[in-house]
């Protein structure tokens with residue numbers, strides 16, 4: 001990183017991560033455009049025109065914070081603390097800007113609690129249910145695999161550092177299987193590409209499990225010694241014969257067969273499970289079944305085998321909570337997926353004050369028109385702390401300028417790599433931008449919620465989070481190498497170096513709490529929500545050029561919806577035609593792009609688009625229901641079912 005006179009002039013990859021290995025993706029290489037572009041929010045602003053008009057007047061920090069504090073007090077006095085709703089996801093934030101003083105503040109105010117369910121909740125609930133909080137196979141280790149299965153994940157866009165590792169494994173003779181309704185760049189290189197109908201991964205994985213048992217590929221000795229509930233899993237999977245799963249998923253029987261035999265015969269075999277398979281009504285059960293497979297066939301305990309989900313579950317021995325120092329109150333919980341309903345329907349008390357930070361819900365939350373109706377409420381006071389003028393910030397009563405990661409300190413863990421970094425600010429904040437902790441620290445003072453002696457500055461917070469002997473060890477690693485590794489090292493192997501953290505050290509295939517939570521029980525399959533009226537599955541995968549909606553302001557022009565040649569032909573749609581895409585929730589107008597990479601019955605409009613990227617100012621989320629997944633309250637982005645016609 002080069003910082004001259006406090007301004008970022010360029011960004012290059014660092015050498016202290018063997019995973020990234022000096023390489024930095026295009027999005028981040030262009031960070032200066034994000035930091036110094038015309039959409040950057042440079043000073044506090046108070047709404048001057050109608051809600052959503054984007055008309056603001058400049059204010060001082062004191063004026064803005066006083067106004068917010070006054071509205072907080074009046075909301076709390078009149079309606080109670082639960083009338084205040086914090087709204088954030090913290091997707092790319094670390095321990096300092098993700099929680100810390102914001103959590104302390106909202107807990108002490110007695111605000112409604114936000115269930116952070118945009119992403120990874122079904123898969124995390126499933127993986128920790130089966131294995132406990134254990135790390136998955138380190139991505140560096142994939143080089144040693146003989147078979148790599150990419151299930152509902154598209155590393156070419158979302159985790160670019162895995163791509164050269166996969167290529168090296170292929171060069172050494174490894175086979176690649178991709179499970180994805182789209183022909184992704186790696187699906188093109190794969191030896192086998194299974195293209196399921198969205199939301200059917202559960203039956204695909206259960207059919208593979210069933211076949212493993214039927215064909216003698218299950219490791220019964222391992223199952224008896226190291227697992228609980230395998231007979232129940234076997235019984236539940238038995239419904240899903242290969243031919244039945246083939247019919248439900250739309251994958252040819254012969255391909256499912258080939259997958260089963262390839263997986264059974266290969267070792268080391270590793271499954272990289274992604275998030276494409278979790279964002280639907282069956283997402284939790286799907287992840288559970290996908291992650292059960294490596295235990296049924298016993299692909300564990302060897303280098304380059306096993307599975308990876310999120311690697312955030314590595315054991316660090318320190319906690320972000322240590323910086324918060326405020327007990328979580330038992331106030332009302334609001335699922336962030338259901339923001340539209342929360343703003344338009346919730347009573348006792350209604351949401352009176354919405355505080356958005358680290359998040360752009362107008363672009364990223366389901367039921368977009370519902371969210372917009374909620375944001376338009378005259379009696380709602382909305383604060384948005386943002387780096388750039390997003391679709392959400394436009395609807396605010398007060399916009400506060402936020403620092404970009406190069407302008408503040410951050411303690412962060414990798415999403416893929418099992419490493420922790422303590423990144424110091426490399427640039428002076430643009431304009432009057434302040435960090436999350438500066439903002440929430442000031443609000444703690446204004447509402448007199450502070451306790452003398454507790455950590456307040458970023459330095460104090462980091463010291464609190466890295467307290468104790470283990471913290472000192474991490475500190476020493478950070479100082480010496482620029483990165484720290486988890487307690488079990490950077491590449492622990494499950495069933496060799498670590499055991500499942502389930503209490504008895506065994507894999508639990510049908511944990512009681514998951515079985516109770518999932519409608520119909522764990523591994524119960526819920527039918528496709530499509531109908532004759534709305535038969536097409538709309539999926540919204542990630543774009544390589546953005547991180548969810550982040551950097552969307554830099555993207556010029558409209559974005560097309562992709563559909564298969566057969567689906568286009570059946571509707572008389574030609575490439576480039578303007579189409580309407582609609583269902584009972586809403587309608588989006590965009591150009592059509594005919595693509596052989598999309599399977600029939602599926603249409604694709606990426607996640608994170610801004611309103612300016614479509615003809616009518618609505619994006620895929622205008623078509624996404626507020627329904628939740630079987631586990632973890634997760635979003636069902638890929639359960640949107642639509643019809644498409646020429647406009």
Ligand SMILES: Nc1nc2c(c(=O)[nH]1)N[C@H]1C(S)=C(S)[C@@H](COP(=O)(O)OP(=O)(O)OC[C@H]3O[C@@H](n4cnc5c(=O)[nH]c(N)nc54)[C@H](O)[C@@H]3O)O[C@H]1N2
Pocket residue numbers: 091119120151152153154155157158159179180181182184196197198199200201274275276277278280539540541542543544545546547548549608638
């Ligand atoms: N460049 C970039 N990188 C990112 C992000 C980004 O927006 N841009 N987002 C970050 C975040 S927040 C996350 S959560 C991760 C997500 O990382 P990924 O999980 O890789 O991302 P997605 O694009 O959501 O989904 C992956 C694939 O799942 C497929 N898919 C959709 N529905 C189904 C299904 O029902 N079954 C199966 N098997 N596949 C399905 C999609 O076609 C897509 O190719 O990436 C992170 N990295």
Ligand SMILES: Nc1nc2c(c(=O)[nH]1)N[C@H]1C(S)=C(S)[C@@H](COP(=O)(O)OP(=O)(O)OC[C@H]3O[C@@H](n4cnc5c(=O)[nH]c(N)nc54)[C@H](O)[C@@H]3O)O[C@H]1N2
Pocket residue numbers: 088089090091093097118119279357358359360361363364365385386387388390402403404405436540541547548549550606607608620621624637
């Ligand atoms: N249709 C559809 N929608 C989706 C998905 C999908 O698959 N389909 N996927 C979902 C997924 S995986 C995720 S993770 C969510 C993510 O959705 P969001 O949580 O809304 O994340 P982003 O779109 O990245 O927006 C984050 C915002 O926070 C701001 N920000 C970043 N750092 C800071 C900071 O330090 N302080 C403050 N105050 N602000 C900061 C950025 O400028 C940016 O505008 O989107 C979800 N939305």
Ligand SMILES: [Mo]
Pocket residue numbers: 091118119120
């Ligand atoms: Mo995500």
